[in-house]
Amino acid sequence: MLLDHGSGGRATHELVTRFFAPLLSNPFLDAMNDSAVMDFLGDRLAFTTDSYVVDPVIFPGGNIGSLAVHGTVNDLAMSGARPMVLTAGFILEEGLDLSLLETIVRSMAEAAREAGVTVVAGDTKVVPKGKGDKIFITTAGVGIVPPGVSLGGQNARPGDAVLINGTIGDHGTAILCSREGLSMEGVIQSDSAPLHTLVAAILTACAHVHVLRDPTRGGVATTLNEIASQSRVGIRLFEEALPIREDVAGACEILGLDPLYMANEGKVLVVLPQEEAGKALDAMRRHPLGRHAALIGEVMADHPGRVTLRTRIGGHRIVDMLRGEPLPRIC
Amino acid sequence: MLLDHGSGGRATHELVTRFFAPLLSNPFLDAMNDSAVMDFLGDRLAFTTDSYVVDPVIFPGGNIGSLAVHGTVNDLAMSGARPMVLTAGFILEEGLDLSLLETIVRSMAEAAREAGVTVVAGDTKVVPKGKGDKIFITTAGVGIVPPGVSLGGQNARPGDAVLINGTIGDHGTAILCSREGLSMEGVIQSDSAPLHTLVAAILTACAHVHVLRDPTRGGVATTLNEIASQSRVGIRLFEEALPIREDVAGACEILGLDPLYMANEGKVLVVLPQEEAGKALDAMRRHPLGRHAALIGEVMADHPGRVTLRTRIGGHRIVDMLRGEPLPRIC
Secondary structure, X not given: OOXXXXXXXXXXXXXXXXXXXXXXXXXXXXXXXXXXXXXXXXXXXXEEEEEXXXXXXXXXXXXXXXXXXXXXXXXXXXXXXXXXXXXXXXXXXXXOOHHHHHHHHHHHHHHHHHHOOEEEEEEEEEEOOOOOOOEEEEEEEEEEOOOOOOOOOOOOOOOEEEEEOOOOOHHXXXXXXXXHOXXXXXXXXXXXXXXXXXXXXHXXXXXXXXXXXXXXXXXXXXXHHHHHXXXXXXXXXXXXXOOOOXXXXXXXXXXXXXXXXXXXXXOOEEEEEHHHHHHHXXXXXXXXXXXXXXXXXXXXXXXXXXXXXXXXXXXXXXXXOOOOOOOXXXX | OOHHHHOOOHHHHHHHHHHHHHHHOOHHHHOOOOOEEEEEOOEEEEEEEEEEOOOOOEEOXXXXXXHHHHHHHHHHXXXXXXXXXXXXXXXXXXXXXXXXXXXXXXXXXXXXXXXXXXXXXXXXXXXXOOOXXXXXXXXXXXXXXXXXXXXXXXXXXXXXXXXEOOXXXXXXXXXXXXXXXXXXXXXXXXXXXXXXXXXXXXXXXXXXXXXXXXXXXXXHHHHHHHHHHHHOOEEEEEHHHOOOOHHHHHHHHHHOOOHHHOOOOOOOEEEEEHHHHHHHHHHHHOOHHHOOOEEEEEEEXXXXXXEEEEOOXXXXXXXXXXXXXXXXXXX
């Protein structure tokens, strides 16, 4: 097991598809979406889980507790589900400061209240000093998918537009700057936020959304590669259209990293027919979490499985999944 | 945070009731049962989660993968639910041997198949060497509670009988012997097993079951203290009736521990009216996981919140929750 297996890029993708998937194979896992949607007593429920190991545990714009809630709420929202209940498993390191734990659990409770979800079950384990790192949280979530909503990474179609609700790379850059002690003019904040009401607004405005996915670990580049591969389409990004904060761009340049590969925790990629792009952008821009929404790319029949970037000067380059330098513990 | 906070005894109880519960308070968490049962779209669903950090990760009778499935299936079964879906979050340490991971995930898949549950969602994180310990798994589970079934730690009544489906302390003793390199005549095996079909058999045979609870961390002693406290009743155990394997008793004597405080992973405590005790024992003894079922105690109005043991020679001693020497990473 290499650190890179946790970066969310090519190595993670291979670990999941070549190792875990064959062993645990079933139609829900095999669909490789952010949540599994299944018929359950005549309704459709969405299920998801994520483990959080972010370092540092408190960062500008949030902490591991609020992040765990937002991340799981967002994975449910990506299937169009209304998030309902969460569970939380805590793995605590011996010696963890109780006041730090309190800060984290308070944020968790507040984030859950804001998102309208109930933490119905929890568990706590303690490991000896040096066998963990302060706190790891694993949240699982269940939501209800409204009738008629059917989203998935396999649904992108040539001619679709690719939208995002705001600036790219904020969370990952905030974590790395915080970890490296790098400070720009002002502190870069994580974008960690619950996206379910924004998603509901998009789905109300647009009847034909094909894909929603939150570009977390591995960033926009990796997530779009997953969609391109699942849908067997090409995706072209427009460099000049990518919303990137100046401080994030600056920090990434210093760190030698590309914002397209940096994790986001309050962003959603929306793939839908061009005809609905305007309505989706309007709906997003009316929402507090969508003010900087932008159309950033298009889906093509050419080069299935490949993501390319049309640069400002009109050239094209291939945008692969994240690989190489590992970016551990971003979430 | 002390290691003892993870032992499942008094310290864990206080961490959960005094720290987590007030922060995350809601009727489902506050009920302090193995799963939360809630009305959901007109049905009743049970939700639960547990993190597994057992050391060693492979032990006689199972490994962390099968244990994670059994533990979550059992927590659902304790509410009378039919287990349906699981999610699994993996926190892997850099350098983890892939063949070890494969063994564990294979066991998990097999245990899920045996228990008839589907692992619908998963997540993998990797932490640097020395920031974790090989593998931690957090499973969450959802099940369906049949109409009319209402179980909970608050339902024990004076006059009830206390039953168990077999020998006490096998799992905890197996883990400690394995960790300490202690070998008795033959190797002590964990009792890790899925209890949902045994529970279904009990509920079919008996219409008035009050409490089902699996005595995991903290053992039979701690679990009965929780029930005594939640139901505000006294519980008396009969020493001569406690089914304890000879090798477990011997190992516990060498380790200076009491089997009543050792974790079980394939046992259920059943509290129900005396009149139904015979039917419940018959139903359990007909099931492969209940061959050594026994009536081990009774519920009394006296001394609410207290568990006592009537010894072989007719004396009585108080059986408190686990406290003192921590027993970390038993599950």
